[in-house]
Amino acid sequence: MKRLDLIFSERELDAILTALENAGAPGYTVMKHATGRGPETIVSEDMEFSGLGANAHVIVFCDEDIINKTRENIKSILNYYGGVAYVSEATPL
Amino acid sequence: METNLVLQNVLTPPVLFFFLGIVAVVLRSDLEIPAPLPKLFSLYLLLAIGFKGGMELESSGLGGQVLPTVGSAIIMSLVIPLICFVILRLKLDVFNSAAIAAAYGSISAVTFITAESFLESQNIPFDGFMVAALALMESPAIIVGLILVKIAGTKNRRPDSRPMKWRTILRESVLNGSVYLLLGSLLIGFLTAAHNPSGVEKMQPFTGKLFYGAECFFLLDMGIVAAQRLPGLRKAGSFLIFFAVLIPLFNALLGIAVAKALVLGPGNALLFAVLCASASYLAVPAAMRMTVPEAKASYYISTTLGLTFPFNIVIGIPLYMGLVNTFIPS
Numbered sequence: 001m002k003r004l005d006l007i008f009s010e011r012e013l014d015a016i017l018t019a020l021e022n023a024g025a026p027g028y029t030v031m032k033h034a035t036g037r038g039p040e041t042i043v044s045e046d047m048e049f050s051g052l053g054a055n056a057h058v059i060v061f062c063d064e065d066i067i068n069k070t071r072e073n074i075k076s077i078l079n080y081y082g083g084v085a086y087v088s089e090a091t092p093l
Numbered sequence: 094m095e096t097n098l099v100l101q102n103v104l105t106p107p108v109l110f111f112f113l114g115i116v117a118v119v120l121r122s123d124l125e126i127p128a129p130l131p132k133l134f135s136l137y138l139l140l141a142i143g144f145k146g147g148m149e150l151e152s153s154g155l156g157g158q159v160l161p162t163v164g165s166a167i168i169m170s171l172v173i174p175l176i177c178f179v180i181l182r183l184k185l186d187v188f189n190s191a192a193i194a195a196a197y198g199s200i201s202a203v204t205f206i207t208a209e210s211f212l213e214s215q216n217i218p219f220d221g222f223m224v225a226a227l228a229l230m231e232s233p234a235i236i237v238g239l240i241l242v243k244i245a246g247t248k249n250r251r252p253d254s255r256p257m258k259w260r261t262i263l264r265e266s267v268l269n270g271s272v273y274l275l276l277g278s279l280l281i282g283f284l285t286a287a288h289n290p291s292g293v294e295k296m297q298p299f300t301g302k303l304f305y306g307a308e309c310f311f312l313l314d315m316g317i318v319a320a321q322r323l324p325g326l327r328k329a330g331s332f333l334i335f336f337a338v339l340i341p342l343f344n345a346l347l348g349i350a351v352a353k354a355l356v357l358g359p360g361n362a363l364l365f366a367v368l369c370a371s372a373s374y375l376a377v378p379a380a381m382r383m384t385v386p387e388a389k390a391s392y393y394i395s396t397t398l399g400l401t402f403p404f405n406i407v408i409g410i411p412l413y414m415g416l417v418n419t420f421i422p423s
Contacts, residue, residue, distance in 0.1 A: 011382055033128055041325075041391060045128035046318045049135040049311075051270060051379035052390065053128065081386050 002067055003090035004060040006074065007034060008083025010053045015077050020060060023070035031057040038082070055083075061090055098411035102211050108406060110309040114316020115403075126314045134311040135375065136274060139202060141300040141307075142224055143275045147282020148293060149221020158355060159222045162365070165351050166226035169369050170233040173344055174198030178241055180340070184332045185392075187245045192381040192388035193333075195238025196397050197340055199373030200230045202275070203315060206308055207406045208367040211414070212360050219360030223368075228275045230368055235266035235380045242385050265380040272376050312406075319403050325395030333392060337400035345370035345413045353421050359414075362421050366413045371405055372397035 006016060010032055020028055034055040035044050045054045060067075067087055074085055102108060117124040153159060174194040181190035205227050212219050239262045266272070285292040326334055348369030352362035374397045381388055 009382070011379070044321070046321055047378070047394065048128040049131040049314070050375045052382055052394070053132075081382075 001061055001090045001092060002064050003088045004058075004062065004067055004085065005088070006058040006060075006078075006083065006085045007055050008058075008078055009081060010056045011051065012077055012081050012083070013056045013058075016056075016058060016074060019070050019073040019077065020058075023066050023073075025060050025062050025066055025070070027060075029059045031059075098215075098414055099408060101214065102411045103407060105210060105214055106305070106309050107207055107210055107312045111312040111316040111319075111403070111406060114313045114318075115320040116316075118317055118320035124317070126317065131311065131314040131318075134307050134314070135203075135271070137307050138206060138304075138311060139271055139274045140278045141304050142202060142206060143228065143278025144282035144285075144296060144300045146221050146224020146228070147279040147284070148286040149282075150225055150279065151283045151286035153220055153222050158220075158357065158361075159225070161355055162222065162357065162361070163226050163229060165355060166230050166365065166368060167233055169348065169351065170198050170200070170230040171237055172198075173347070173369060174234045174237040174241070176343075177340060180336065184330075188242060188385050188387035189389055189392050191238045191241040191245070192377075192385050193336075193393045193396060194241065195234045195381060196374070196377040196393045197344070197372045197401075198234030198237060199377045200227055200368050201371035201373055201397075201402060201405070202227060202271070202375065203308075203311065204367055204371040204402060204405045204410075205364065207312075208364055208410050210305070210308065211410050212363060215414075217360045217363075218358065219364055223361055223364045225279060226365070226368060228272070228279050231269075231272045231275070231373065231376045232266040234373070235269075235377055236262065238377070238381065239266075239384055262384060265383055266376075269376040269380055315398075315402070319398050322395045322399035325391045326399050329392050329395050333396050334400065337396040338404055341370040341372070341401050341405055341409055342412075345409065345416065349413070349416055349420055352417070357421070359417050359421055362417045363410070363414050366417065367405065367410060370409060370413065372401045374398045374402065 008016060013030065017028070017030075033045055033053065034057040036055070037043065043055050047053060077083075078085055150159070174197065177194035177197045178190050181193055185193070209219065285296070345366040348366035349362060351369075352365040355365075357365060374394060378390060378394055381393065382390055
């Protein structure tokens with residue numbers, strides 16, 4: 001079992017979730033209003049009113065083949081709009 | 094400039110709350126407004142202003158000055174980004190120039206609302222149909238900005254850039270949440286006033302009496318955001334700082350000249366000038382972030398929100414009123 005962590009602007013949430021669903025992800029968790037610091041600037045909620053809000057953090061637990069299926073699509077979105085994605089091992093309790 | 098007008102404008106609750114927000118950041122107060130609330134208040138302001146505008150549009154009808162004024166407003170939102178683009182290209186690349194030009198061609202609903210409050214405090218009449226101009230000026234500038242990128246920026250786009258799809262562009266410019274709500278509320282206000290006067294009465298406590306307080310609260314948040322955006326201006330550089338202060342003045346003068354040609358009264362002329370002079374920080378940044386990610390958001394947000402917006406609501410509105418009084422005597 002793998003864990004995929006994605007952090008990117010909330011504006012791209014629909015595109016990322018569509019990519020995950022098309023790859024057959026069994027489910028995912030979305031945490032909105034994620035703030036912090038990116039490579040260029042502080043990520044805050046202060047532009048929430050304009051739709052340029054903070055980041056979203058998406059966590060997916062799934063098999064590796066699902067991650068492979070969605071890899072290129074998600075990389076393309078993150079390369080274009082910005083954001084990070086990391087895959088790690090996950091052990092169920 | 095009439096100093097008295099500036100003082101009267103500054104000493105109104107919305108502008109004072111705006112300063113309160115700025116001072117909170119400067120003094121590092123722990124004042125914080127939870128994120129969903131400013132969004133809710135911005136939606137409320139758009140709904141209320143659209144609804145009231147629709148009602149007044151129904152009572153004034155589409156004859157007389159309405160169609161020429163609205164048509165001229167749309168033309169201005171096409172012309173202003175082109176002028177801004179030419180100026181910005183002196184120092185910036187195509188993407189940043191187009192994104193900033195689109196922001197300045199579009200409008201700021203809150204600046205418009207503040208100008209309406211200013212006119213009310215001065216007992217200067219204005220017409221509700223100006224809201225229709227407000228609603229219709231937001232989208233054309235976005236489309237012009239994206240056409241500029243398509244024409245001038247194709248060769249310079251990043252290798253991983255996605256081709257711009259007209260469907261996406263039109264969707265972003267017309268169905269963007271703030272534009273959609275403003276246009277929808279305008280239509281609902283128009284239909285309600287025409288066919289269901291009791292509905293207007295029922296909405297009044299919400300769209301009428303709460304409005305001024307909500308505007309103050311939103312401006313408090315805008316003061317905080319504007320102050321937080323000020324450090325970004327340092328990165329933008331002196332060219333953009335001068336641009337952010339001088340271009341509203343130029344656009345306002347352009348607006349006043351058009352208003353004079355349209356024979357608008359002083360109140361409507363001020364609103365027309367403010368529409369031309371203001372810059373968008375609602376629809377345009379969202380659309381540009383989506384379609385032109387090559388442009389630095391810090392540039393178009395810092396200039397519009399950190400400088401042009403405060404300039405307009407504090408000094409710009411009374412200054413433009415002084416110019417209107419000079420060029421269009423009542």
